[in-house]
Amino acid sequence: MSGIRIEGLRKRYGSGDTAVDALKHVDMAVAPGEVVGLIGPSGSGKSTLLKCLGAVIEPSAGRMTLGGETIYDQGWKIRDLRALRRDRIGFVFQAPYLIPFLDVLDNVALLPMLAGRPNAEARRRALELLDALDVAHRARAMPSQLSGGEQQRVAIARALVSRPPVILADEPTAPLDSERALGVIRILNRMAREYATAIIVVTHDEKIIPTFRRIYHIRDGRTDEEAGEGRSIE
């Protein structure tokens, strides 16, 4: 299975008497095209896990495989973590965090542009995604001119534009009402299928938890997998 696989991941902050084990033993596997939920109480290690998965902080031990390639095995196996984040991991945040001085199209096209793709090609690819997410008509609008739901769809398009094997979504529906929250999950499911992307959604949102087919509970730095309701939202 490609997608993302995590085995025995640990993260310890500090050392000696003051050491804190934020992640004690995390196992996860998300297949391409699958959307899984990651839930847990505050302080359980969700954000730490997300930062490890996002190659923002280095785990203390364990193994991570992304798209079939081992990226961490008792140490990073990839030299350029910035390029890894740019090309192979998509991020969707609680707030959209769009770049306020770029229009919608360039917000989405920015990543491929930064990767050295020609501007025209990057914008063409961005426009395709915006079209798939029904916001192509706002391509030339500035982020401040969009509604919350539109901003979040643009953020999803930005996460998808590099066709990453995995997308990490950190409470993407938190600021949205029920209808819009379900709309975002519907889009994430569709995009996961269409682009064969593994999506991990960290959430507290009771409205969307029943929609996941699989859920990882994280408690005290350990994960437990359980089957979700997989309620249809189509």
Add this chain to the structure above:
Amino acid sequence: MISLAGRDILHGWGKFVFTGLGLGLLIGVTLTMAGVYRGMVDDARALLDNSGAELWVVQQDTLGPYAESSSVHDDVWRSIAGIEGVARAANITYLTMQVRQTGPGARDVRAMVVGVTPDGPGHPGQPVHLLAGRHLTRGHYEAVADIATGFALGERIRIRRNEYTVVGLTRRMVSSGGDPMVFIPLKDAQEAQFLKDNDAIVRQRARTAQNPALNRPGVPGLLDAVIASQSTNPYVNAVLVQLAPGYDPERVAEPIRRWLRLTVYTRAQMEEILVAKLIATSARQIAMFLVILAVVSAAIVAFIIYTLTLGKIREIAVLKLIGTRNRTIAAMILQQAVGLGLIGFVVGKIAATFWAPAFPKYVLLETGDTVRALVAVLAICVLASVLAIRAALRVDPAEAIGG
């Protein structure tokens, strides 16, 4: 590649333009300060150029008429004129004073009154170019004024006890202090400079008459001779010398120094006195201002760019998280700082160009200074952006995720 800095500036153009406007006024003041110094140097050179002299003969061991008090007898010029290599020699007096315009709307003008031998253009001491009217041709009560005095042809002006008619107007004839010049006949200038008022003359005569050494009963005519000598003014401040073609100034100066016991300055020496000695303190003063203004400009740019960067910390964290290179983020901040500096420089240059003519003293904005200022502004902006770049590069991409 997309220009993040350009897009940010376009997005918040009002903030950048108004900040650039403020910075530009500061840069304009800096350019003007440099222009004031250049103007002082140029005024000094114009003073020397317009005197038409190649040698300045002054009182021994003095720095000459522009820097120190100097007086030489007014008949010395004849001896100088007879020395080999001297084409023309002429007496001259300089006195900075208030000149009163008479008639309706009477006003005082601070001016340097120059006493010259009435003659045509090209004569040492005479104004080189006239804008209107004619040169001094009569021995008394005529004046040629620099247009900066505000006097007009035919106007009457008062210098000490005498009134003069303005018969000619000239320009760029100013003292090293920037005061416009008023040329009057030499005899009148000597009187204006050395002659006492009537009451003082009466008191001096009485004192002389009471002095038994000067009023001896057995020596008739002695008292009258002494009083007559006290009432005459046989001094001028300097003798200006023009050389015959092909003569070396130093070779001509040497016999004057040796045989007439006077100090002689060549053009280069006089320029050294004016530029290096006379305006040296002012130059240092201006240099201090320039340094302070440069530091203030750098502080303002640094503060603005730092504040703008801190306002974008979350966006920078997101940019870093999604894989933007540090150099792309640093370039964005650097370009914004340089952009701000360029806006400021353009505003400053335009402002300085417009307000320079309104200054009472000559402000010379040289192209070389403008180029140097541009380089300095860009260097300051680059330095000022370092703080903001350091702050941006320290941003942890994990901040975008939170937790």
